Amino acid sequence: MSGRERPGRARLRHRPAAVALAFLAPALAALLVLRLIPAAMAVVSSLRHTSLVTGETSFVGLENYLTLFGDPAFLQSVRVTLVFSLIVNPLQIAAALALAVLFTRRFAGVRFWRSLVILPIAVPPAVSAAIWSVAYRPDGLLNSVLAVLGIPEQPFLTSPAQALWCLIVLLSWIGVGYWMMFLIAGLQDIPASLYEAAAIDGASAWRRFVHVTLPLLRRPLAFVLVADTVSNFLVFAPVQMLTNGGPEGSTNVTMYDIFTRAYTVGDLNLAQAEVMLLVLVVLAVVAVQFRLLRAGD
Secondary structure (H helix, E strand, O other): OHHHHHHHHHHHHHHHHHHHHHHHHHHHHHHHHHHHHHHHHHHHHHOEEEOOOOOOEEEOOOHHHHHHHOOHHHHHHHHHHHHHHHHHHHHHHHHHHHHHHHHOOOOOOHHHHHHHHHHHHHOOHHHHHHHHHHHOOOOOHHHHHHHHOOOOOOOHHHOOOOHHHHHHHHHHHHHHHHHHHHHHHHHHOOOHHHHHHHHHOOOOHHHHHHHHHHHHOHHHHHHHHHHHHHHHHOOOHHHHHHOOOOOOOOOOOHHHHHHHHHHHHOOHHHHHHHHHHHHHHHHHHHHHHHHHHHHOO
């Protein structure tokens, strides 16, 4: 009898794995078709060169990568992307954290002000870029306000010194409210009893923030930091709509440079090589962020 039960028991033991695999199969298939196969094709394409004259494709190995490292336009795009990320990431996260802490407190109109900050999320990024492009015009809203204050007209998007900052303002206007929602959810999970105990011990508001809020907010903050970093490395639409990488390459971020090489110049293989380099840079930055966050635990 026991011998007859063993096959059935074995089938029951393996059934949960089969059921789990069946549920995961659509996601795994989508991952394979939409992520892994295109990634493999991009790697292979980055090692080839297609002649724009004859249309013949040949294997060139790492020549595309060496070409990029000798290209001033690519090096300029890397510098712009790094400077942009070093400025916009801390700015967005600090603003989102400050607003999250503020809006978890109780005061008159808190829900209204929270909704107002979250409102830009409901607007598509392309529409936000169009709105800000009008505001940045020489005869737009911002220069009209400056004129009332007695400040000279500013070139904004036509100035190499101001164009990148204009993009940073636009992307912060879009992103701060989005990241704030994740931090508010994390703050609401912190037990109020911890703050009460710290207050009884005589801890000031700043010490409660440093020693209670930040340690217990580490996981949501880590997610926001990594997700914000990746999204800002992949910025494209606002650059295309507002500046086209100009003036003088001051806003030519790497994603826009890839688009230019692929669809303006027509060198898809070189563009794929640049995509691979961008992916490696993003992975390196994210790995460093995770390492720093783990070191602080």
